[in-house]
Amino acid sequence: xxxxxxxxxxxxxxxxxxxxxxxxxxxxxxxxxxxxxxxxxxxxxxxxxxxxxxxxxxxxxxxxxxxxxxxxxxxxxxxxxxxxxxxxxxxxxxxxxxxxxxxxxxxxxxxxxxxxxxxxxxxxxxxxxxxxxxxxxxxxxxxxxxxxxxxxxxxxxxxxxxxxxxxxxxxxxxxxxxxxxxxxxxxxxxxxxxxxxxxxxxxxxxxxxxxxxxxxxxxxxxxxxxxxxxxxxxxxxxxxxxxxxxxxxxxxxxxxxxxxxxxxxxxxxxxxxxxxxxxxxxxxxxxxxxxxxxxxxxxxxxxxxxxxxxxxxxxxxxxxxxxxxxxxxxxxxx
Amino acid sequence: xxxxxxxxxxxxxxxxxxxxxxxxxxxxxxxxxxxxxxxxxxxxxxxxxxxxxxxxxxxxxxxxxxxxxxxxxxxxxxxxxxxxxxxxxxxxxxxxxxxxxxxxxxxxxxxxxxxxxxxxxxxxxxxxxxxxxxxxxxxxxxxxxxxxxxxxxxxxxxxxxxxxxxxxxxxxxxxxxxxxxxxxxxxxxxxxxxxxxxxxxxxxxxxxxxxxxxxxxxxxxxxxxxxxxxxxxxxxxxxxxxxxxxxxxxxxxxxxxxxxxxxxxxxxxxxxxxxxxxxxxxxxxxxxxxxxxxxxxxxxxxxxxxxxxxxxxxxxxxxxxxxxxxxxxxxxxx
Numbered sequence: 001x002x003x004x005x006x007x008x009x010x011x012x013x014x015x016x017x018x019x020x021x022x023x024x025x026x027x028x029x030x031x032x033x034x035x036x037x038x039x040x041x042x043x044x045x046x047x048x049x050x051x052x053x054x055x056x057x058x059x060x061x062x063x064x065x066x067x068x069x070x071x072x073x074x075x076x077x078x079x080x081x082x083x084x085x086x087x088x089x090x091x092x093x094x095x096x097x098x099x100x101x102x103x104x105x106x107x108x109x110x111x112x113x114x115x116x117x118x119x120x121x122x123x124x125x126x127x128x129x130x131x132x133x134x135x136x137x138x139x140x141x142x143x144x145x146x147x148x149x150x151x152x153x154x155x156x157x158x159x160x161x162x163x164x165x166x167x168x169x170x171x172x173x174x175x176x177x178x179x180x181x182x183x184x185x186x187x188x189x190x191x192x193x194x195x196x197x198x199x200x201x202x203x204x205x206x207x208x209x210x211x212x213x214x215x216x217x218x219x220x221x222x223x224x225x226x227x228x229x230x231x232x233x234x235x236x237x238x239x240x241x242x243x244x245x246x247x248x249x250x251x252x253x254x255x256x257x258x259x260x261x262x263x264x265x266x267x268x269x270x271x272x273x274x275x276x277x278x279x280x281x282x283x284x285x286x287x288x289x290x291x292x293x294x295x296x297x298x299x300x301x302x303x304x305x306x307x308x309x310x311x312x313x314x315x316x317x318x319x320x321x322x323x324x325x326x327x328x329x330x331x332x333x334x
Numbered sequence: 335x336x337x338x339x340x341x342x343x344x345x346x347x348x349x350x351x352x353x354x355x356x357x358x359x360x361x362x363x364x365x366x367x368x369x370x371x372x373x374x375x376x377x378x379x380x381x382x383x384x385x386x387x388x389x390x391x392x393x394x395x396x397x398x399x400x401x402x403x404x405x406x407x408x409x410x411x412x413x414x415x416x417x418x419x420x421x422x423x424x425x426x427x428x429x430x431x432x433x434x435x436x437x438x439x440x441x442x443x444x445x446x447x448x449x450x451x452x453x454x455x456x457x458x459x460x461x462x463x464x465x466x467x468x469x470x471x472x473x474x475x476x477x478x479x480x481x482x483x484x485x486x487x488x489x490x491x492x493x494x495x496x497x498x499x500x501x502x503x504x505x506x507x508x509x510x511x512x513x514x515x516x517x518x519x520x521x522x523x524x525x526x527x528x529x530x531x532x533x534x535x536x537x538x539x540x541x542x543x544x545x546x547x548x549x550x551x552x553x554x555x556x557x558x559x560x561x562x563x564x565x566x567x568x569x570x571x572x573x574x575x576x577x578x579x580x581x582x583x584x585x586x587x588x589x590x591x592x593x594x595x596x597x598x599x600x601x602x603x604x605x606x607x608x609x610x611x612x613x614x615x616x617x618x619x620x621x622x623x624x625x626x627x628x629x630x631x632x633x634x635x636x637x638x639x640x641x642x643x644x645x646x647x648x649x650x651x652x653x654x655x656x657x658x659x660x661x662x663x664x665x666x667x668x
Contacts, residue, residue, distance in 0.1 A: 001429075002409070077351075170338065302489025303482055
């Protein structure tokens with residue numbers, strides 16, 4: 001029997017409908033062929049640095065670069081463009097100012113976060129935070145969105161491992177919503193939503209994947225999609241900019257393990273990773289806490305989801321967490 | 335150069351970024367093979383009526399059924415189920431009561447709305463409205479969502495033409511949002527948002543696809559996705575339940591033509607259709623108006639969209655409307 005569950009961080013409803021998993025299909029799967037360690041035609045491979053827009057940041061080791069950040073060749077936002085429509089009446093329009101960068105996660109064309117060393121994953125997280133801090137500080141920035149698209153169903157066709165960071169001139173609706181829901185909770189209860197949420201999940205236990213240092217990974221009670229997993233600091237930090245250097249190895253360990261668990265439970269699905277953080281300049285909003293969402297693309301948003309804003313999740317979060325814990329126990333690489 | 339446009343009906347922002355259309359890929363395309371007019375294994379084909387859950391409605395002609403409405407074999411909502419989790423604290427849960435039905439649009443396995451007669455499309459719209467009226471009137475219903483998923487990228491793998499109707503026990507967030515944004519506009523201006531919107535679009539003209547009777551089809555100024563087209567009554571009606579019989583042929587004509595234009599401009603893409611309507615029992619909310627959204631699945635929501643709630647549209651709405659008008663002028667079938 002299906003149930004409706006409400007996400008306390010967004011107030012969105014998810015329909016948890018286990019019987020729908022018996023449907024003839026689950027999601028479209030499109031597999032990329034196995035990739036070489038180096039692709040001479042890949043703009044992100046070493047030796048082809050001149051094929052990308054200018055480099056804005058790099059993390060080096062002795063011999064070359066470990067992580068490289070460049071402009072996006074096809075930016076969604078950028079430059080100084082003036083809006084060319086009319087900005088009046090019901091046709092509100094503004095220039096698409098902002099920044100769109102690509103974080104090349106490894107010199108190796110076929111590297112994967114779930115197979116990289118914890119140290120190398122940590123270098124990627126460090127690059128995320130460095131770019132977040134820089135872009136957040138710019139006057140025109142409303143929010144910074146860090147994300148990763150892995151595979152065609154997740155919105156990318158580039159195989160070389162990469163993530164992205166976008167600085168928007170407005171506060172995007174989902175960023176604002178999460179922030180305001182947490183503020184409203186604080187004003188109504190005097191408590192911090194993410195303190196209560198993490199305490200509730202740790203107390204219940206059944207949806208917790210793992211803990212490490214000051215972080216916990218769990219499948220949230222009202223997860224909109226199957227195997228969606230969040231990684232959150234156990235002591236709230238409003239902004240991802242506040243992630244401290246000494247905490248990065250633990251976060252990297254949990255992210256790698258979570259991605260490993262997603263891969264092993266679901267035959268290596270495409271996935272997104274999103275950093276949910278406060279609007280720019282809101283480090284003092286102590287009622288909020290940043291968190292990372294790992295979103296396997298196992299279902300397709302159809303007309304119902306598009307029209308209602310509700311989600312349908314065919315895998316109960318407790319089942320997903322249990323299966324993920326199980327594969328991690330049995331996997332030597334994880 | 336990209337611009338940000340705000341949808342006045344949801345206040346969501348779309349990034350219109352034409353340069354991104356030059357990216358190596360646009361969307362995953364998965365084609366179903368050509369279908370026969372009758373498939374002996376299809377549960378929706380004539381002769382297999384016993385393979386479906388019980389019939390709740392039918393529209394007949396002399397020889398048999400034209401349109402048939404049955405329960406969904408894998409309902410997202412339904413029955414009397416009690417929530418089996420705890421409904422307390424941050425874990426809010428409620429029973430998944432509601433209704434989930436399938437509208438079989440034609441006895442012909444390979445029929446398509448854009449190739450059917452206007453009369454046959456009208457029979458489908460009539461079935462939508464009849465089921466909407468019936469389900470809306472039930473005490474437990476918060477809203478009724480009518481939608482169609484066409485093709486795997488739109489969330490279906492069943493080839494036989496069908497649409498769906500779901501009655502939810504809560505008012506879904508997008509339904510509530512559209513209703514409240516329109517109410518807020520009315521309270522702030524004394525005018526009806528959809529009157530102003532449709533007047534603005536008709537005055538501008540460049541995004542209008544066609545008009546017919548008391549309906550207009552247009553690509554909205556801030557369309558979240560490429561070639562997204564709305565069909566709206568020119569005189570607002572809050573609820574889809576209020577669609578009048580004599581207006582159905584004009585609406586059917588516009589829907590058929592819009593789907594034809596989407597098909598011809600984009601090599602027959604998968605698509606969704608969604609009826610945006612008022613919450614159940616809100617026929618008196620005269621500040622609102624139902625409208626139909628045709629949503630070709632030409633892009634994939636990636637990490638940025640999932641994390642921000644903003645959309646990226648690589649095709650300016652003016653360009654999409656112009657291309658659609660062009661193919662309709664040249665197409666004999668449309």
